[in-house]
Amino acid sequence: MKILKLVSGLSIVVLILLVGIFSFLGKIEVTTMKMLMLIGTLLWFVTTPFWMKEQE
Amino acid sequence: MAEYQENLGAIDDASGGEYERTPVPKSKLKGWKSFLGMYAGEHAAGTEFMIGPLFLAAGASLQDLIFGLLLGNILAILTWRYIVAPIAVSSKLTLYYQLEKIAGKNLVKIYNVVNGILFCFLAGAMITVSATAVGIPFNVSFSVPDSIFGLSSGAFSMIVVVVGLVMTAVAAAGYNTVSKFANIAAPWMIIVFAVCGISALSQMEVDSWNSLLTEWDKGINVVQSINGKVDFGFWKIVIFSWLCNAAMHFGMADLTIMRFAKDTRAGWGPSIGMFLGHYMAWICASFMLAAQIKLTGDISANPGAMAWSVVGWTGIICVIVAGWTTANPTIYRAGLAFQSLFPVKSKAYSGVILAGIVATAAGIFPSLSGKLLDFVGLYGAILGPMGGVIFVNHYLAKKMNFTQDYADKKETGFNTTVLLAWLIPVALGLYFIFAQGLFPAYAVIPSWLASCVLYVVIMKFKKS
Numbered sequence: 001m002k003i004l005k006l007v008s009g010l011s012i013v014v015l016i017l018l019v020g021i022f023s024f025l026g027k028i029e030v031t032t033m034k035m036l037m038l039i040g041t042l043l044w045f046v047t048t049p050f051w052m053k054e055q056e
Numbered sequence: 057m058a059e060y061q062e063n064l065g066a067i068d069d070a071s072g073g074e075y076e077r078t079p080v081p082k083s084k085l086k087g088w089k090s091f092l093g094m095y096a097g098e099h100a101a102g103t104e105f106m107i108g109p110l111f112l113a114a115g116a117s118l119q120d121l122i123f124g125l126l127l128g129n130i131l132a133i134l135t136w137r138y139i140v141a142p143i144a145v146s147s148k149l150t151l152y153y154q155l156e157k158i159a160g161k162n163l164v165k166i167y168n169v170v171n172g173i174l175f176c177f178l179a180g181a182m183i184t185v186s187a188t189a190v191g192i193p194f195n196v197s198f199s200v201p202d203s204i205f206g207l208s209s210g211a212f213s214m215i216v217v218v219v220g221l222v223m224t225a226v227a228a229a230g231y232n233t234v235s236k237f238a239n240i241a242a243p244w245m246i247i248v249f250a251v252c253g254i255s256a257l258s259q260m261e262v263d264s265w266n267s268l269l270t271e272w273d274k275g276i277n278v279v280q281s282i283n284g285k286v287d288f289g290f291w292k293i294v295i296f297s298w299l300c301n302a303a304m305h306f307g308m309a310d311l312t313i314m315r316f317a318k319d320t321r322a323g324w325g326p327s328i329g330m331f332l333g334h335y336m337a338w339i340c341a342s343f344m345l346a347a348q349i350k351l352t353g354d355i356s357a358n359p360g361a362m363a364w365s366v367v368g369w370t371g372i373i374c375v376i377v378a379g380w381t382t383a384n385p386t387i388y389r390a391g392l393a394f395q396s397l398f399p400v401k402s403k404a405y406s407g408v409i410l411a412g413i414v415a416t417a418a419g420i421f422p423s424l425s426g427k428l429l430d431f432v433g434l435y436g437a438i439l440g441p442m443g444g445v446i447f448v449n450h451y452l453a454k455k456m457n458f459t460q461d462y463a464d465k466k467e468t469g470f471n472t473t474v475l476l477a478w479l480i481p482v483a484l485g486l487y488f489i490f491a492q493g494l495f496p497a498y499a500v501i502p503s504w505l506a507s508c509v510l511y512v513v514i515m516k517f518k519k520s
Contacts, residue, residue, distance in 0.1 A: 023258060024255065030258075037368065044244045045241075
């Protein structure tokens with residue numbers, strides 16, 4: 001569960017938030033940003049239900 | 057927002073529907089920190105995609121928006137802390153049971169139906185929001201007609217109907233799953249809101265505070281060159297952001313949630329949620345419209361198109377999820393309110409189906425969602441005054457020597473004093489809103505105070 005938690009945390013912090021910031025800073029292309037954000041989104045929804053259910 | 061809120065269901069579920077007619081026992085009380093988390097997800101909802109851009113569309117300056125929202129949100133949090141939490145912690149009853157004890161069962165039914173109708177319009181706006189995103193992959197355009205009951209394109213109306221019916225079917229099946237899904241989506245949604253704002257800044261090629269102000273002002277100029285000059289100044293923003301959830305704080309709807317609080321510190325619970333949803337999310341969403349105006353010159357607040365433009369598919373998913381997780385529990389709650397209109401033997405989901413149909417019908421008219429700033433003010437102006445009655449009953453009844461919990465003590469199902477104390481201020485408020493053009497949020501506090509005074513005066517006059 002700890003790994004899943006880590007993956008879902010990284011998925012929104014790195015693949016969505018940081019990627020958004022990097023794109024703003026011009027380090028990442030907009031199309032790459034959109035693709036990485038979609039991957040982050042999918043990862044979040046695949047992993048989060050497992051550890052959230054466990055926590056409940 | 058407001059709008060609310062949808063994840064309220066979480067705590068209702070946690071209680072398993074228990075303690076609806078008894079005070080919450082000590083063993084079930086929660087510390088104030090649990091309220092921080094719960095409210096955090098609650099105020100980042102589908103409505104934020106709509107409300108944020110409307111500030112720019114209404115001509116608010118960026119400085120006024122930033123400082124006005126700051127002050128308004130602080131005032132809202134203080135209202136929860138010092139008006140709602142003390143009563144909730146002391147009585148530990150739901151709004152409805154508390155109201156039943158004061159107003160009587162039959163009057164609460166009327167209040168419920170009014171609440172249900174307003175919920176339907178809110179859900180309708182969220183169906184429209186979700187439909188704007190669903191339409192993007194199908195290249196279905198979304199236009200806001202001038203007249204309130206004007207329609208958008210036929211294809212868009214069809215999408216609204218399909219989205220509305222799906223949401224209604226899910227709500228009729230019960231909303232536990234949606235409520236759980238909303239909890240899962242909440243942290244993701246908050247981050248996506250933030251990135252939408254960041255990406256919009258990038259689209260506007262903003263690299264300093266001054267360049268942001270320039271782009272914002274250009275956006276306002278474009279809007280005003282089309283819509284004419286309008287004024288949405290600092291104090292209007294303060295009042296709106298303070299009172300857009302008036303039904304929940306001044307109107308005491310959140311007694312139902314805060315009755316689970318161990319102490320009054322739970323009143324600070326909405327603080328993080330308010331600053332994420334009604335500050336960060338609104339500002340980020342308004343940046344999306346500024347970016348859209350710069351890129352296309354289009355001034356319509358179309359959440360689906362704006363989110364698609366800034367973050368692509370993630371934005372589309374976010375708008376659909378945000379609209380869905382807001383609309384679904386709203387339809388469910390409106391359905392519960394309407395259920396009392398059906399015969400006892402009717403199916404449990406009859407009310408939800410009726411609510412879903414009304415919400416879908418409302419969603420077909422895009423202008424209604426475009427009037428969300430007015431609608432949430434109206435919502436508070438209609439439901440808020442009932443909170444004044446509860447406030448007076450709690451604090452002043454004993455001190456001023458009239459009967460506390462009148463309907464309960466006198467065993468009546470309809471307390472006409474409450475009806476008058478509620479209806480007179482609401483009727484006056486509606487007159488000023490619709491006949492005199494008053495901004496609806498301005499009516500909330502005068503109506504609330506009038507309701508307090510009327511309840512005291514009539515109760516004393518009746519020598520109750």
